[in-house]
Amino acid sequence: xxxxxxxxxxxxxxxxxxxxxxxxxxxxxxxxxxxxxxxxxxxxxxxxxxxxxxxxxxxxxxxxxxxxxxxxxxxxxxxxxxxxxxxxxxxxxxxxxxxxxxxxxxxxxxxxxxxxxxxxxxxxxxxxxxxxxxxxxxxxxxxxxxxxxxxxxx
Amino acid sequence: xxxxxxxxxxxxxxxxxxxxxxxxxxxxxxxxxxxxxxxxxxxxxxxxxxxxxxxxxxxxxxxxxxxxxxxxxxxxxxxxxxxxxxxxxxxxxxxxxxxxxxxxxxxxxxxxxxxxxxxxxxxxxxxxxxxxxxxxxxxxxxxxxxxxxxxxxxxxxxxxxxxxxxxxxxxxxxxxxxxxxxxxxxxxxxxxxxxxxxxxxxxxxxxxxxxxxxxxxxxxxxxxxxxxxxxxxxxxxxxxxxxxxxxxxxxxxxxxxxxxxxxxxxxxxxxxxxxxxxxxxxxxxxxxxxxxxxxxxxxxxxxxxxxxxxxxxxxxxxxxxxxxxxxxxxxxxxxxxxxxxxxxxxxxxxxxxxxxxxxxxxxxxxxxxxxxxxxxxxxxxxxxxxxxxxxxxxxxxxxxxxxxxxxxxxxxxxxxxxxxxxxxxxxxxxxxxxxxxxxxxxxxxxxx
Amino acid sequence: xxxxxxxxxxxxxxxxxxxxxxxxxxxxxxxxxxxxxxxxxxxxxxxxxxxxxxxxxxxxxxxxxxxxxxxxxxxxxxxxxxxxxxxxxxxxxxxxxxxxxxxxxxxxxxxxxxxxxxxxxxxxxxxxxxxxxxxxxxxxxxxxxxxxxxxxxxxxxxxxxxxxxxxxxxxxxxxxxxxxxxxxxxxxxxxxxxxxxxxxxxxxxxxxxxxxxxxxxxxxxxxxxxxxxxxxxxxxxxxxxxxxxxxxxxxxxxxxxxxxxxxxxxxxxxxxxxxxxxxxxxxxxxxxxxxxxxxxxxxxxxxxxxxxxxxxxxxxxxxxx
Ligand code: SF4
Ligand code: SF4
Ligand SMILES: [Cu+2]
Numbered sequence: 028x029x030x031x032x033x034x035x036x037x038x039x040x041x042x043x044x045x046x047x048x049x050x051x052x053x054x055x056x057x058x059x060x061x062x063x064x065x066x067x068x069x070x071x072x073x074x075x076x077x078x079x080x081x082x083x084x085x086x087x088x089x090x091x092x093x094x095x096x097x098x099x100x101x102x103x104x105x106x107x108x109x110x111x112x113x114x115x116x117x118x119x120x121x122x123x124x125x126x127x128x129x130x131x132x133x134x135x136x137x138x139x140x141x142x143x144x145x146x147x148x149x150x151x152x153x154x155x156x157x158x159x160x161x162x163x164x165x166x167x168x169x170x171x172x173x174x175x176x177x178x179x180x181x
Numbered sequence: 182x183x184x185x186x187x188x189x190x191x192x193x194x195x196x197x198x199x200x201x202x203x204x205x206x207x208x209x210x211x212x213x214x215x216x217x218x219x220x221x222x223x224x225x226x227x228x229x230x231x232x233x234x235x236x237x238x239x240x241x242x243x244x245x246x247x248x249x250x251x252x253x254x255x256x257x258x259x260x261x262x263x264x265x266x267x268x269x270x271x272x273x274x275x276x277x278x279x280x281x282x283x284x285x286x287x288x289x290x291x292x293x294x295x296x297x298x299x300x301x302x303x304x305x306x307x308x309x310x311x312x313x314x315x316x317x318x319x320x321x322x323x324x325x326x327x328x329x330x331x332x333x334x335x336x337x338x339x340x341x342x343x344x345x346x347x348x349x350x351x352x353x354x355x356x357x358x359x360x361x362x363x364x365x366x367x368x369x370x371x372x373x374x375x376x377x378x379x380x381x382x383x384x385x386x387x388x389x390x391x392x393x394x395x396x397x398x399x400x401x402x403x404x405x406x407x408x409x410x411x412x413x414x415x416x417x418x419x420x421x422x423x424x425x426x427x428x429x430x431x432x433x434x435x436x437x438x439x440x441x442x443x444x445x446x447x448x449x450x451x452x453x454x455x456x457x458x459x460x461x462x463x464x465x466x467x468x469x470x471x472x473x474x475x476x477x478x479x480x481x482x483x484x485x486x487x488x489x490x491x492x493x494x495x496x497x498x499x500x501x502x503x504x505x506x507x508x509x510x511x512x513x514x515x516x517x518x519x520x521x522x523x524x525x526x527x528x529x530x531x532x533x534x535x536x537x538x539x540x541x542x543x544x545x546x547x548x549x550x551x552x553x554x555x556x557x558x559x560x561x562x563x564x565x566x567x568x569x570x571x572x573x574x575x576x577x578x579x580x581x582x583x584x585x586x587x588x589x590x591x592x593x594x595x596x597x598x599x600x601x602x603x604x605x606x607x608x609x610x611x612x613x614x615x616x617x618x619x620x621x622x623x624x625x626x627x628x629x
Numbered sequence: 630x631x632x633x634x635x636x637x638x639x640x641x642x643x644x645x646x647x648x649x650x651x652x653x654x655x656x657x658x659x660x661x662x663x664x665x666x667x668x669x670x671x672x673x674x675x676x677x678x679x680x681x682x683x684x685x686x687x688x689x690x691x692x693x694x695x696x697x698x699x700x701x702x703x704x705x706x707x708x709x710x711x712x713x714x715x716x717x718x719x720x721x722x723x724x725x726x727x728x729x730x731x732x733x734x735x736x737x738x739x740x741x742x743x744x745x746x747x748x749x750x751x752x753x754x755x756x757x758x759x760x761x762x763x764x765x766x767x768x769x770x771x772x773x774x775x776x777x778x779x780x781x782x783x784x785x786x787x788x789x790x791x792x793x794x795x796x797x798x799x800x801x802x803x804x805x806x807x808x809x810x811x812x813x814x815x816x817x818x819x820x821x822x823x824x825x826x827x828x829x830x831x832x833x834x835x836x837x838x839x840x841x842x843x844x845x846x847x848x849x850x851x852x853x854x855x856x857x858x859x860x861x862x863x864x865x866x867x868x869x870x871x872x873x874x875x876x877x878x879x880x881x882x883x884x885x886x887x888x889x890x891x892x893x894x895x896x897x898x899x900x901x902x903x904x905x906x907x908x909x910x911x912x913x914x915x916x917x918x919x920x921x922x923x924x925x926x927x928x929x930x931x932x933x934x935x936x937x938x939x940x941x942x943x944x945x946x947x948x949x950x
């Protein structure tokens with residue numbers, strides 16, 4: 028078995044950091060305004076996933092079909108609160124690519140803490156970087172890192 | 182043998198673990214909090230995120246357990262767990278160490294044919310089936326907690342030692358499996374000393390302490406799953422022959438001895454439940470949440486089929502196909518068993534990544550609830566009115582991606598170790614494929 | 630050794646007593662507070678639903694929601710509305726000076742049966758003569774508010790008050806009063822105006838604009854704003870934000886009018902509409918607001934309802950924020 032010396036750990040880590048720093052190409056579309064009519068119910072948003080391109084102006088009109096719900100966009104820190112018959116609206120520019128969770132921000136029953144959706148701005152760089160990093164990890168483990176065993180490893 | 186560092190060489194550490202007081206104080210405090218949780222679950226507000234039973238147990242305790250205790254300290258939670266405590270007191274007839282008289286237990290030996298963790302596997306699965314209800318309804322949580330304590334008391338009164346912990350506790354099996362990856366272990370220093378010692382005080386007990394409550398003989402111990410870090414053997418051993426070692430991560434996983442089929446299945450149950458939970462609790466699919474919550478409804482049966490099918494059939498089935506494709510020299514069953522331990526690091530990483538997101542979104546409930554545990558309008562700490570906001574939202578994806586990649590790396594590396602031990606180097610390829618699949622799935626569920 | 634066991638036991642007892650103190654403290658404090666819990670109507674609404682309190686003495690209420698956001702208010706009173714967020718109790722102290730029965734109700738939508746979520750407070754004490762208020766207009770007029778009121782003539786397009794203003798001088802002064810408007814349906818008013826020689830040179834639509842002008846004169850911007858607020862809070866969940874009968878709870882209701890439909894709207898007088906609001910619909914699921922809205926509030930809502938079929942004032946009806 029090859030010896031996995033200190034310096035190889037170093038290389039492995041440097042490559043891992045480089046992988047994390049890789050740019051992830053984003054869709055190059057002209058920014059536009061995107062209006063979503065989102066309906067909240069216990070315990071889901073409809074539509075649950077909002078897809079936009081980086082730079083788009085996002086308008087979310089929140090309506091509720093049962094009780095008071097909120098819609099909080101993680102990462103953009105904006106919130107709408109709607110009650111049946113009383114819609115609310117938030118407007119923001121989705122300038123940072125990534126996948127951001129939408130969460131209900133007003134307690135609306137038992138499953139409230141799990142009520143959510145997603146806002147996808149372009150491609151989520153972390154998904155791709157995570158995949159590349161995992162692939163690098165698997166490769167490293169397959170071909171370079173000497174395994175650790177308790178007895179008779181070699 | 183790789184490097185070990187015995188922390189007991191520091192006298193203050195030794196005093197801290199050998200003295201009964203620190204452990205006792207932590208345990209009774211946790212037991213008091215546990216009783217508080219049961220009481221609040223019944224009497225407090227039925228609103229989960231304002232109730233201590235839910236927030237204290239499923240957010241605070243869970244976060245500490247999965248993000249700190251298990252990955253870094255292994256079974257350390259079992260060392261201070263309040264669940265078996267009332268039963269132990271009755272069984273031992275004492276609050277604090279041996280008193281020279283017996284307790285109130287029949288002291289039977291746990292039946293031989295139940296000496297495995299299949300019951301724990303089943304218990305964990307059953308709890309997972311009802312998790313959407315248990316996690317959100319304080320009353321249900323209270324009954325589950327109380328039920329576990331009563332079961333532990335009952336078992337202690339009939340059987341010897343901590344049979345509940347070792348064979349029944351639904352959390353115990355999970356901690357035991359993942360504790361094998363932890364960088365902390367209790368082991369004998371010099372096997373020769375034990376071999377020569379005829380009394381085996383660590384197993385039988387003496388006036389300094391009880392015989393191993395987990396029914397483990399330290400000399401024969403090769404993996405962390407059978408040691409609850411209760412430190413009794415440190416108190417009883419006449420030759421000071423036990424060490425509390427810091428060790429490399431994952432040290433138990435790649436070795437010849439101690440691999441068991443029941444535990445191997447636990448690995449798949451945990452993978453399956455991590456994937457299911459990520460989809461149900463963090464995914465955007467409302468119908469899935471409803472299905473998990475509407476216990477007894479046809480859609481719930483669908484959810485149950487998904488969870489059980491994934492954990493007990495699909496994931497192990499897929500893995501055994503991989504094992505078969507790797508053309509093992511061992512019997513298929515044996516090969517499946519030893520190789521499944523390679524999935525422990527990835528499973529732990531998947532649970533940590535899932536829990537990070539879950540906890541980051543809910544940790545903001547902790548301070549308000551500590552200030553008003555019952556949801557009765559108190560404000561003990563002045564934090565009852567703090568607004569909910571998720572934390573860590575910028576760092577979460579990086580942490581999750583990093584954790585999963587690390588888990589994948591470490592799992593494949595472990596697989597290579599296992600392959601080396603059994604003279605089966607090809608074993609690593611199916612594991613690598615399997616790991617890539619699981620990691621990809623979890624990445625997509627969490628970050629897609 | 631004996632010694633340390635005693636100490637261990639003492640620690641145990643101390644900690645458990647601490648835990649038990651929570652419920653004890655609450656029991657002690659609850660002697661002086663009345664707790665009203667709010668749940669979704671399908672799960673019981675308010676409990677208790679009926680309270681009896683003495684007149685003139687302050688009552689301490691602890692209000693708390695057990696599931697979703699609810700609200701608490703007392704009908705016909707100016708007392709502030711309280712929002713009840715789940716698991717966050719709110720304490721209010723109320724004093725009722727005059728004996729009688731008061732209705733408390735939920736102010737935030739909490740499901741299709743939200744409007745059923747009500748309760749009563751009976752205030753006991755020596756009865757002082759109540760100031761007698763006249764019966765509502767629809768009773769005075771003897772209107773059958775359940776009778777069909779389809780309009781036979783309708784305008785081609787929405788009547789517009791600002792256009793009607795141009796010919797306002799053609800309207801006889803006795804028609805230009807709030808009382809006149811409230812007691813007549815737009816259709817009747819149009820027929821009356823149409824028959825006047827003064828309007829002979831106007832076309833039919835222009836006469837409709839005159840009707841709108843009259844309706845505008847019978848209300849105010851403030852009343853419309855108040856009506857819009859109340860409508861959004863209490864009515865829009867069934868009747869729809871735009872009055873078209875398409876709110877999220879409309880499908881559960883027996884009948885659901887379209888306020889923008891002139892045939893439905895123009896055959897009824899404001900007095901008749903107020904009657905429906907006050908009494909609610911027998912046989913339909915329209916709640917009664919007589920115990921909840923004040924007199925001005927009912928008129929404000931009724932005034933606002935007309936903005937769904939006529940242009941009375943820029944900005945009304947108000948749509949999505
Ligand atoms: S008491 Fe100590 S020396 Fe004896 S068998 Fe147990 S651990 Fe070994
Ligand atoms: S081996 Fe020692 S520390 Fe581990 S459970 Fe047994 S007595 Fe406790
Ligand atoms: Cu919600």
